[in-house]
Amino acid sequence: MTKQPYSGKSSIFINPRGFIEQRFIGLVSPESTIDAIKQITTYTKKQQAQGKPVLILEDLTEVAKSEFLSPKMAEVRHAVARATKELNFDKAAAYGPLSFQVIVASLALMAGKRNQIMVFGSRTDAIKWLLKK
Amino acid sequence: MRAILKSLFAGTKITNLPKSIIIIHEGDPADKLHYIISGYIKVYAVVSSGEQRIIFLYGPGDIFPLTTYLSGSNIAMFYYETMSTTQLQILNSKQFESKVEGNIEVAEVIMRYAIKTHGLFIKRMTEMVSSASPTTKVIDTLIYLVKKFGGDKNQTNIEMPINTREFAGLCGLGREDVLSQLKPLRALGVALKANKLTINPVEFKKAKTKNLTL
Numbered sequence: 001m002t003k004q005p006y007s008g009k010s011s012i013f014i015n016p017r018g019f020i021e022q023r024f025i026g027l028v029s030p031e032s033t034i035d036a037i038k039q040i041t042t043y044t045k046k047q048q049a050q051g052k053p054v055l056i057l058e059d060l061t062e063v064a065k066s067e068f069l070s071p072k073m074a075e076v077r078h079a080v081a082r083a084t085k086e087l088n089f090d091k092a093a094a095y096g097p098l099s100f101q102v103i104v105a106s107l108a109l110m111a112g113k114r115n116q117i118m119v120f121g122s123r124t125d126a127i128k129w130l131l132k133k
Numbered sequence: 134m135r136a137i138l139k140s141l142f143a144g145t146k147i148t149n150l151p152k153s154i155i156i157i158h159e160g161d162p163a164d165k166l167h168y169i170i171s172g173y174i175k176v177y178a179v180v181s182s183g184e185q186r187i188i189f190l191y192g193p194g195d196i197f198p199l200t201t202y203l204s205g206s207n208i209a210m211f212y213y214e215t216m217s218t219t220q221l222q223i224l225n226s227k228q229f230e231s232k233v234e235g236n237i238e239v240a241e242v243i244m245r246y247a248i249k250t251h252g253l254f255i256k257r258m259t260e261m262v263s264s265a266s267p268t269t270k271v272i273d274t275l276i277y278l279v280k281k282f283g284g285d286k287n288q289t290n291i292e293m294p295i296n297t298r299e300f301a302g303l304c305g306l307g308r309e310d311v312l313s314q315l316k317p318l319r320a321l322g323v324a325l326k327a328n329k330l331t332i333n334p335v336e337f338k339k340a341k342t343k344n345l346t347l
Binding site: 069077078081095098099101102103105106107109110111112114118119120121125 | 200203204205206226229230233234235236237239240241243244245247248251
């Protein structure tokens, strides 16, 4: 199978197991990150409107490169930080390379949501924690 | 960056530790963060022969084990032991979280520091297990030490409390190999004697620039 070229986008859907799954692919750019925030906000509100628990799985395994800490991403970092703080969800699990685990965990600390947001090296561990009652 | 990291530990008690104290054991939860005021910490694994294999060093101004604390595993994979008398400040996870909460600037500094440290860590691991010549391994290790502990341009000598066995482990070599490699490096400002490694970063950098790195 031919591998799709990196598109620098994120996709989002409701996983059949009941959680919101967001997948980042390619280069993390200011535009793609802002898009991702809009997507997750919309899906979160949908789940809440249906009275369902808001569980989020973030797949960061296919992010090609992060410029998240570069000066040009300063505004984006602030937007992500704000969204992390303001977004109303029950639990969020992110999995991917260690550098992204560090970024997500630091944002969780900043948002005061260390117990609600956890990072993992594997998808299996992330889903196991997310679905644990 | 260093000033912000230091400020997180402001007001915490200073702990004085003698040499050879294991602060974190392999398998311990990474639930405390340590800031080094003075002294050095070696990070090592115990290999099947029972010997220590030093992988990384922390010195004044460093925080450990920050990357492990922020990672998913949250469990120490190595031992962390004092190499000299060491002064530390310690924060538990609750205290640390309260310092970072609501502060994006601090969160960014933590991200940068943890990612940079992890990058150095991976580079070290790669260099240690590489099939490079003993000369290259010694030079790579010295470059790592100069980069990590020779930050100040005007600094005279870097002095590390490390013995030959430990330095050999850090290079991924045997003791005899390291001793023979170090001899010609004396002229370049590198000396290991009486359990102390001295590097003159200025001389060493000059030598490196002149491609005298063998």
